[in-house]
Amino acid sequence: xSTVSFPEGSSHSHSxxxxxxxxxxxxxxxxxxSFQINPLSPLPPRTPRTxxxxxxxxxxxxxxxxxxxxxxxxxxxxxPPVVExxxxxxxxxxxxxxxxxxxxxxxxxxVWREVLKTGAxxxxxxxxLQYTLRVYLLFHSKIGSSRVFSKRSKTPWEIEVVKxxxxxxxxxxxxxxxxxxxxxxxxxLTPLTxxxxxxxxxxxxxxxxxxxKEPSKPLLHTFLHAPPPALLDLVNGLSDDIYxxxxxxxxxxxTGERAGRFSDWCWxxxxxxxxxxxxxxxxxxxxxxxxxxxxxxxxxxxxxxGNSKSAAAKAAEKELExxxxxxFWLRIQRTKLLLDLVFVSYEIFKIKPMREVVxxxxxxxxxxxxASRLFHNHRTSLILKETHQ
Numbered sequence: 001x002s003t004v005s006f007p008e009g010s011s012h013s014h015s016x017x018x019x020x021x022x023x024x025x026x027x028x029x030x031x032x033x034s035f036q037i038n039p040l041s042p043l044p045p046r047t048p049r050t051x052x053x054x055x056x057x058x059x060x061x062x063x064x065x066x067x068x069x070x071x072x073x074x075x076x077x078x079x080p081p082v083v084e085x086x087x088x089x090x091x092x093x094x095x096x097x098x099x100x101x102x103x104x105x106x107x108x109x110x111v112w113r114e115v116l117k118t119g120a121x122x123x124x125x126x127x128x129l130q131y132t133l134r135v136y137l138l139f140h141s142k143i144g145s146s147r148v149f150s151k152r153s154k155t156p157w158e159i160e161v162v163k164x165x166x167x168x169x170x171x172x173x174x175x176x177x178x179x180x181x182x183x184x185x186x187x188x189l190t191p192l193t194x195x196x197x198x199x200x201x202x203x204x205x206x207x208x209x210x211x212x213k214e215p216s217k218p219l220l221h222t223f224l225h226a227p228p229p230a231l232l233d234l235v236n237g238l239s240d241d242i243y244x245x246x247x248x249x250x251x252x253x254x255t256g257e258r259a260g261r262f263s264d265w266c267w268x269x270x271x272x273x274x275x276x277x278x279x280x281x282x283x284x285x286x287x288x289x290x291x292x293x294x295x296x297x298x299x300x301x302x303x304x305x306g307n308s309k310s311a312a313a314k315a316a317e318k319e320l321e322x323x324x325x326x327x328f329w330l331r332i333q334r335t336k337l338l339l340d341l342v343f344v345s346y347e348i349f350k351i352k353p354m355r356e357v358v359x360x361x362x363x364x365x366x367x368x369x370x371a372s373r374l375f376h377n378h379r380t381s382l383i384l385k386e387t388h389q
Contacts (some may be wrong), residue, residue: 059118067089114378124371130172131364133165138360164347177247185244195226229273236266264348271341278334285327292320336369
């Protein structure tokens with residue numbers, strides 16, 4: 001049997017039907033596809049969305065944010081590690097994979113040697129020794145005056161040891177106030193440099209010629225528009241130096257004592273400002289921790305096991321561990337600042353109750369926390385040195 005085909009008619013009918021469907025459903029409708037979504041549906045299709053938690057860890061608000069990721073990684077690789085930490089400057093956590101051999105090569109005596117090389121390290125060592133002796137003498141006097149030991153007669157060698165320890169604690173206090181202040185003198189140069197740097201960093205986008213531009217603003221204007229914490233650090237450093245000159249015998253007693261009291265007030269307000277800034281920093285760290293934990297939770301709900309974790313999940317775990325370390329040291333710093341606030345409050349407000357008990361304990365606690373943070377900073381720097389050798 002012969003058949004008759006109508007190619008033109010079939011194509012015409014197919015084009016006509018497709019045009020009719022296109023007019024009805026719109027241009028996005030394609031009947032040749034295997035799966036179609038009803039364009040008249042009131043609900044949008046479920047499309048995978050990019051999580052806001054998978055963005056980068058840090059946010060740069062400069063020209064670095066416009067650079068490509070490849071160039072940024074190359075820049076980070078070429079950037080030399082920071083291996084010097086002065087004073088109580090916080091050390092950055094080790095972001096790269098450090099071999100266990102580099103960690104084992106860094107010995108504790110070597111770290112303490114690096115700590116005691118700095119003026120701040122020697123001051124912390126004197127402070128720990130001074131308040132350790134004061135706390136020991138405090139407990140010795142309290143226990144000796146109790147009912148159990150009050151009737152016991154003290155031996156001559158015991159009385160002599162107590163006298164020597166009291167003289168040593170007093171000498172350490174004098175050494176820290178005179179020599180210790182002198183070892184960390186000229187700390188006001190750091191805030192002064194930062195204030196003057198803001199004067200040089202001011203940008204002028206006007207199209208005027210160099211001759212028509214306004215002259216540079218006076219130095220007083222720069223100081224009046226400087227950040228209050230920087231000004232407070234500057235004034236505190238100057239008053240500390242004046243008090244150190246008084247302890248060395250270069251300035252009269254009246255001026256030196258006034259400078260010391262003014263330095264205590266600067267210490268008080270500086271501690272309050274540091275606590276506020278630390279609170280904001282902890283809130284940011286907690287937000288980052290919650291974001292990383294949410295990211296790990298989403299990854300765990302996808303069915304990944306311990307053996308099949310993705311590279312993003314492993315990176316998130318490392319990031320979470322780093323953020324927890326940062327939060328730990330922020331809590332240590334907050335405790336240290338609270339102890340400093342208690343100590344300086346007894347000084348400037350002349351508080352009498354529990355003065356002999358609170359001041360030695362607060363001083364010892366703050367000294368131990370400061371020394372531990374300084375030890376952590378120098379240990380981190382030595383590990384980085386061993387890694388890049």
